[in-house]
Amino acid sequence: MSEKRQFNMKPTEFQIKEILAQPASCINLAPGLRLTFLQQLCVGFSEFYEAIGVNKLANETNVTIAKEFDRVQHLKFQTKFLLALAKLLMKCDNFNELHFDDKWLLYKNAWMTFYKIERFYASVQLFGTSFKDCRVIYYDTTALDYSEKNIKLKDMESQNNDQWNNYWNPLRNKYVKCVLIPLKEMKLSQFELTYILAQIVWNVGDLDGLSEKANRIAEEVNSQIANELHNYYVHENHLTNYAERLTKINKMISATESVIHVKKDLGLVAEIFNLWNLEIVGSELCDIG
Numbered sequence: 001m002s003e004k005r006q007f008n009m010k011p012t013e014f015q016i017k018e019i020l021a022q023p024a025s026c027i028n029l030a031p032g033l034r035l036t037f038l039q040q041l042c043v044g045f046s047e048f049y050e051a052i053g054v055n056k057l058a059n060e061t062n063v064t065i066a067k068e069f070d071r072v073q074h075l076k077f078q079t080k081f082l083l084a085l086a087k088l089l090m091k092c093d094n095f096n097e098l099h100f101d102d103k104w105l106l107y108k109n110a111w112m113t114f115y116k117i118e119r120f121y122a123s124v125q126l127f128g129t130s131f132k133d134c135r136v137i138y139y140d141t142t143a144l145d146y147s148e149k150n151i152k153l154k155d156m157e158s159q160n161n162d163q164w165n166n167y168w169n170p171l172r173n174k175y176v177k178c179v180l181i182p183l184k185e186m187k188l189s190q191f192e193l194t195y196i197l198a199q200i201v202w203n204v205g206d207l208d209g210l211s212e213k214a215n216r217i218a219e220e221v222n223s224q225i226a227n228e229l230h231n232y233y234v235h236e237n238h239l240t241n242y243a244e245r246l247t248k249i250n251k252m253i254s255a256t257e258s259v260i261h262v263k264k265d266l267g268l269v270a271e272i273f274n275l276w277n278l279e280i281v282g283s284e285l286c287d288i289g
Contacts, residue, residue, distance in 0.1 A: 005155070007072060010282025012079045019086040020103045024096040037202075038225050040092040041194040051084035052077070053140055057126055065135060066142050068152045071278050077139030078115070082285060085111055089201070094221050102214040108285070110201045116256050120179050121193050129184040134176055146176050155278035164275055167266050171259050178255035182248050191232055196249060198225045 035043065049055050057063065086107060089095045095103060123136045123143070134146035144151060150165050186192075202218040202225075204210055210218075233242040270276055 004277050004279055005072075006279050006281050007075050008282045009075070009079075009280055009285055012082060013283040013285055015083055016086045016107070016285070017100075017104065019083065019090055020107065021100050022090060022096075024093070025090070034093065036224055036228065037092050037094045037221050038194060038198050038228050041088065041198060042191060044088050044091040045190065045194055048084050048088040051087070052081050054122055057122070057137070057141065060126055060135075063126065063135075063137065063141050063143050065145055066138075068154050069138075069144060070142075070154045071276070072155070073142065074139050075280070081115055082111060085114070094217050095201070098214055098217070099211060101209070102211050105207060105210055106201055106204070106214070109204070109207055110197075111285070112260055113200050113253065113256050114197050116175075116260065117179065117196055117252065118193065120175070120183050121188055123180070124183045124188070129187060131181060131184060134180065136180070146172055146180070155276055157275075157277065160273075160275040163273075164270065167269065171263055171266070174255065174259050178259075179252050182252050186245060186248060188249075192229075192249065195225060195229050195232075196253065200253065 046055075089103075089107065095106070098106075119137060126137060127133050127135045127143075132147075135143045136146050137143045149169055150162070153161055153164060156164060198221065202221045204215060204218045229246070230242075233239040233245075239245070
């Protein structure tokens with residue numbers, strides 16, 4: 001067995017906490033004009049995409065389809081994503097005015113679900129809406145083909161690779177069926193993607209430890225973003241009957257959360273059986289791959 005390497009996430013967690021601890025500094029377009037949470041997300045989103053490199057993906061010719069999953073490169077990209085997301089949320093009044101402990105709880109609860117959905121969304125924007133195309137952009141300019149059932153993993157012995165794929169393939173299939181295909185069907189807009197981020201951040205029904213103030217703001221923001229989405233559908237898109245579309249979005253979020261939960265359990269199995277040659281240390285803010 002190869003010697004196990006380590007990837008230290010502690011510096012990234014420290015940087016995120018530094019960002020979240022900064023004084024409130026929000027996005028407003030003019031003096032006296034206070035934007036809503038969703039509006040501030042929309043204004044700040046291009047800077048977020050610039051930070052994680054999505055704006056560089058002009059077309060699919062810029063992308064390499066990897067035959068081997070490189071977990072270190074994946075984690076390095078996640079570091080960029082984590083920092084950019086923290087900066088984006090801190091541009092929004094309702095979030096940045098909270099106590100640090102509330103911001104940290106909301107951030108930890110939201111980031112991975114949004115990360116997964118955003119990666120599939122970016123993939124549809126780049127590769128198109130053909131249901132036969134299951135390429136998914138993973139990090140920087142590298143994608144994996146989810147139609148490939150036996151992806152080789154760089155930091156795993158060959159004898160463990162087949163075992164991992166047996167665990168992973170059912171989850172991959174669920175991602176394709178419940179997230180990638182619906183995104184291709186709906187042709188989700190960037191406004192809807194920011195709505196999804198807002199909903200994930202403020203959906204705090206079972207989040208332990210959140211203050212009374214944060215729970216109250218969550219209720220207010222959830223009501224506000226529902227009204228803004230209604231106006232977007234009815235007045236901008238002339239879509240009066242959007243219930244089915246909204247149901248699909250909610251199902252997609254729930255499916256993503258469900259897969260993440262199972263995948264965390266899978267990560268524990270991988271640790272118990274020592275499948276990976278790479279150990280992530282210093283923080284729980286990471287995805288197993």
